[in-house]
Amino acid sequence: MIKNQARLLQGNEAVVEGAIAAGLKFFAGYPITPSTEIAEQCAAKLPAAGGTFIQMEDEIASMAAVCGASLAGAKSMTATSGPGFSLKQENLGFAVKGEIPCVVVNVQRVGPSTGMPTSPAQGDVMQARWGAHGDHEIVALCPSSVEEAFSLTVEAFNIAEEYRTPVILLMDEVIGHLREKVVLPSKEELVVKEREKPSVPQGEYKPFAMKQGNIPGVPPLAAYGEGYRFHVTGLTHGEDGFPTNNPAIAEKQLKRLNEKISSNKEALVKVEEFHLDDAEIVVFAYGATARSARKAVNDARAQGIKAGMLRPVTIWPFAEDALLKVKAKSPKAVIVAEMNLGQMVLPVKRVMGDSVPVVQVNKLAGQLIEPEEILSAVKEAI
Amino acid sequence: MALPVEKYLRVAKMPHIWCPGCGHGIVLQSIVRAIHELELDTEKTVIVSGIGCSARAPGYLNFDTLHTTHGRAIAFATGIKLAKPELNVIVITGDGDAAAIGGNHLIHAARRNLDLTVICFNNNIYGMTSGQYSPLTPQGSYATTSPYGMLENPFDLCNLVMGAGGTFAARSTTHHARQLTNIIKEAISHKGFAFVDALSQCPTYFGRRNKLRTPREMMKWFEDRAVPARNWDKMSPEEREGKFPVGVLTKTQAPELTEVYGQLIEQLQQRGGE
Numbered sequence: 001m002i003k004n005q006a007r008l009l010q011g012n013e014a015v016v017e018g019a020i021a022a023g024l025k026f027f028a029g030y031p032i033t034p035s036t037e038i039a040e041q042c043a044a045k046l047p048a049a050g051g052t053f054i055q056m057e058d059e060i061a062s063m064a065a066v067c068g069a070s071l072a073g074a075k076s077m078t079a080t081s082g083p084g085f086s087l088k089q090e091n092l093g094f095a096v097k098g099e100i101p102c103v104v105v106n107v108q109r110v111g112p113s114t115g116m117p118t119s120p121a122q123g124d125v126m127q128a129r130w131g132a133h134g135d136h137e138i139v140a141l142c143p144s145s146v147e148e149a150f151s152l153t154v155e156a157f158n159i160a161e162e163y164r165t166p167v168i169l170l171m172d173e174v175i176g177h178l179r180e181k182v183v184l185p186s187k188e189e190l191v192v193k194e195r196e197k198p199s200v201p202q203g204e205y206k207p208f209a210m211k212q213g214n215i216p217g218v219p220p221l222a223a224y225g226e227g228y229r230f231h232v233t234g235l236t237h238g239e240d241g242f243p244t245n246n247p248a249i250a251e252k253q254l255k256r257l258n259e260k261i262s263s264n265k266e267a268l269v270k271v272e273e274f275h276l277d278d279a280e281i282v283v284f285a286y287g288a289t290a291r292s293a294r295k296a297v298n299d300a301r302a303q304g305i306k307a308g309m310l311r312p313v314t315i316w317p318f319a320e321d322a323l324l325k326v327k328a329k330s331p332k333a334v335i336v337a338e339m340n341l342g343q344m345v346l347p348v349k350r351v352m353g354d355s356v357p358v359v360q361v362n363k364l365a366g367q368l369i370e371p372e373e374i375l376s377a378v379k380e381a382i
Numbered sequence: 383m384a385l386p387v388e389k390y391l392r393v394a395k396m397p398h399i400w401c402p403g404c405g406h407g408i409v410l411q412s413i414v415r416a417i418h419e420l421e422l423d424t425e426k427t428v429i430v431s432g433i434g435c436s437a438r439a440p441g442y443l444n445f446d447t448l449h450t451t452h453g454r455a456i457a458f459a460t461g462i463k464l465a466k467p468e469l470n471v472i473v474i475t476g477d478g479d480a481a482a483i484g485g486n487h488l489i490h491a492a493r494r495n496l497d498l499t500v501i502c503f504n505n506n507i508y509g510m511t512s513g514q515y516s517p518l519t520p521q522g523s524y525a526t527t528s529p530y531g532m533l534e535n536p537f538d539l540c541n542l543v544m545g546a547g548g549t550f551a552a553r554s555t556t557h558h559a560r561q562l563t564n565i566i567k568e569a570i571s572h573k574g575f576a577f578v579d580a581l582s583q584c585p586t587y588f589g590r591r592n593k594l595r596t597p598r599e600m601m602k603w604f605e606d607r608a609v610p611a612r613n614w615d616k617m618s619p620e621e622r623e624g625k626f627p628v629g630v631l632t633k634t635q636a637p638e639l640t641e642v643y644g645q646l647i648e649q650l651q652q653r654g655g656e
Contacts, residue, residue, distance in 0.1 A: 026465050048650040052464045052643060057490040061457035064450065064487075068430070068461025071448060072469065076461070094451050224446040224462060225469050227425040231441060233449035242395060242441060 006183050011149040011175040012037035012079075014182060015105055016045060018153030019077050021184075022192055025051040026069035026076040028062035030084060033117040034173040035107035038079035059087035067091055067100045071232060073223030075157055079105035083114060085124060085131065092166055093132030098232045099208070099221070099257070101160040101195055103153070105169040107176035108287075110366045119366025120173035122287055122339040128168045129316050135254065137261035139268060140168040140316040143175055144290040147182040152313070158193040159268065163260060164218050170315055172339065174288035174368055196220040202227050206239040210256055217260030261317060271322040272311040275301065279308025281378045282326050284348055285337045286312050289369050293337055296374035307378050315344075323351040330356065333381035337361040337374050357381070389424065390414045392444050399438055401509075403589075403597035405556035405582030409503050410439050412559055412580070413472070416566035427470040430459040432484060434510045435584075436476035436503035453484025456491045459498050467640035470570065473500040477518035478508045481537050485517070488539075488577075492548035495574045496639040501566060502539060502577070505584035513587030524591040540631050543577040550576035552630040555604035556583060561628065568630060574638045 009017065015038050019027075027046055029039035039055065046053045051074070056062040062078045070076040080088060085106045095102055108124045110116035124131075128140045139159050143149045149171065156167040196213055198205045198220040206212070207230045209219040219239075222228035235243035236250045244250060261268065272290075275297055276282065285293035290311045300307035310326055312319040326334065334356055336345040342360050349358045361377045363369045387393065391414065400406050417427065427445050431437035433452035440447035450458045455473045463471045480488050480502045491498060506518040507525060515525035515532050518539070522531045540551040550572040554562035562580055569576035583589065583600035594600045609617065611629030 026461065028461060047643070047647045048654050050647060050651065052647075054460070054464060056457065056460070057486050060454065061460070061487055061490070064454040064457035065461030065464070067450075068448070068458035068463075069465035070461075072428075072462045072465035074465035076465075090451055091454060223466075224428045224448075225426055225466050229425065229444055229446050231447045231449070233441070234451055235449065 006181055008179055009146050009182050010037060010177060010179045011143070011146045011171060012107065012177065013041055014146045014149035015079070015153045015169065015171070016041035017184065018150040019103070019157065020045060020049050021190055022154045022157035023075045024049070024077055024157070025074035026066065027051070027053045027078065028056050028065035028069070029078050030056055030059045030062050030080065032059070032081045032084045034109055034176050035079045035081045035105060038105060059084040060090060063088040063091035063104070066102045067095050067098065070100045070102050071224050073225070075101070075161065077103040077105065079107065081107050081109050081117070082111045082124060085127065089131040093134065093136070094234045095166040096132060096136045096138070096257070097234050099164040099219070100166065101164055101221070102166050103156045103160055103169060104166055105171060108170065108172045110364070116366040118173065120288060120339060120368060121364065121366065122172055122289065123343070123364070125170065125315055125340070125343045128170050135258060137258045138168060138316050139163070139165060139261060139314070140170045142170045142286045142313060142315045144287050144311065146175070146178055146180045149175060150182060150184060154190060154192065158191065161195040162193050162215060162218070163264070164195065164221055165261065170287070172287045198222050198228065202229070205230060207232065207241045208237060208253060209239050210252065215260065215264065217256045217263065265317045265321070268314060269317055269319050269321070270313040271319045272313055273308070273322070274311065275308035276310060276326065277308070278306050280306040280332045281308070281335065281381050282331045283307065283309045283335045283337060283374060283378065284344070285309060286315060286344070289337050289339055292369050292371045293374050295371035296378060299371060299375050300378045305378060305382055318347050320351055323348060327352055327356055333357045333359050335359045335361055335374065335377050335381060337369050339363050339369060385415060385418055390417065390444055392442055395442050398442055400435060401586040403583070403585040404435070405505065405584070405597070406435060406439065406503050408556040408559050409501070409562065409580045409582050410442070412563040412566055413501060414443070415563045416570060420567055420570055422470055422570070426468060427472065428462055429472050429474060430455045430462065431474040432476070432479040434476040434479050434508070435505070436474050437479065439474045439503070453479050453482070454487065455479065456484060456487040456498065456500060460491060460496060463496055463498055463640060464643070467497070467644065471498050472570065473498055475500060475502050477502060477504040477506055477539070478516040481517040481539060489542065489546035492543045492546035492575050492577065494639050495547070495549055495636050497574055499569045499576045500578070501569070502579050503582045504539065504579055505582045505588060506536070507584050507588040509584050509587050513591065523588070525588070539579045540577065544632050548577055548632070549574040549634045549636050550630070551579070551632045552577070553579040553581070553626065553628050555581035555601070555608055555628065557601040557604040558608065558628060565630065572633065574636060
């Protein structure tokens, strides 16, 4: 790779570039708008990179194959959109439970159901959080530029591998299909992380050990075929991986599964703070909407209004600490702009309580929220 | 041949969960015997299952094992095999798992000719959920969800696999345990997708409702109805009524997917290196 190579890339293409740079070795997918370019690019590029692409018979199977390949030691990814994301939840939950590193890209379109396949939305943020059944934590990252589609894909792999968990790259159709100039980092500049391998002798390996590993609560992961002969099941299991109905062991394991994410929020949660220092009006926006929000903040500033933006780069876990900082400064209002009827506004309201008014700017008919719409909300709130 | 049980079974995980008289233990021993006689590398063999009574078998087997979601074992196994083609990947499934919820994965794996061995513990009933009809339940048979007799036609899984382009399909029963072992050996050795329909008795949830209360009666039912594959072709439709063929039903050679993909990787990497 040429150092600091500037390229004109589409968001979906940048995801594939990022994935291959992060060491992607297996992709399984199923065609679905507006994510299909990711599968197409993987089909073209992965074999030359020593990896394998397969188009599975359905979305369920592609999520399953990704889990299988990851357990065999390959960095693995799939990509989809709304209807496919619904179908993937079954085996996404399996990946959570089996602690299988993998990356799931969801390029959001308008739903519910088939909805508007070629139009953008941000209606899956709560599904990303709670789509799989049962108590669980999830990590979801939300790029707002093509450059970020690249860098957050690398980051998604790093988190997946380090924390032994599925990571969702929650894009939207605008970012997926947007073409813009990106400067890709050189190989030397890239930080690529690998899953921690067991250091114990084969007979002593506990794939779901309570206290092991570099990150608290994350047990090292062997690969199939390395002689560890370990068991992975979707049933609640003990440290050895075998099913158990013992309530004490079940509770301990389920807590570890949740806490390996929730107690590492500081490391996991990234936000962008834009003109927040003196902001009287704070816009909370993510993904493509944050681009309009940035313009609205700049325009407001030009008109003498002290506006700022808090952009969660990590959508889940929720950026609670960053919001508490905002709350501590007692802004006049927080405006939550999103391409849905109001989903992230709920956790924002929970943090703000009664002390800071929360205003919504929503759009759900498959069109990007325009800067003027956010700007007029800013002006109204001041 | 004496079987070194501890080498292949996680004896600490016994006793198993299967009911008294269940045929699954017989199928399991045939698998273990086949692996032993083939001298498969136990560290390079992965066993994958879905959900159901059969799906508990991998927990008892001392290999890398994966107990997945309902019907999805073949799809998980596809990922394992493609990511690490040097592994022997064996899928243990049931008739509900393979033919109903996982039917799509079964036919596509057969079509792809990926080198997997799929062994269906076929007791023609959902045992784990206590006796609902499956796509393999014979017409007229009773199950909790066919209280007036099964109205639908059952699948013939070997025919289904052959129709989907599978290069190896065979059938045997728990009554024919030696034949079953030999068939599983042949299936594992086959380069390409191999399917074994292993008929197994469920006296608890199928037999009791269908006048086959004991395992003996159920295995006798297998014995009376099984016809060696070599005789099957010569039989008239009337003679075939109520019977089924056992043995290797199809065995052909075709390019195997990981080999084909491996060649593509090599080609592209050479081109890139030039």
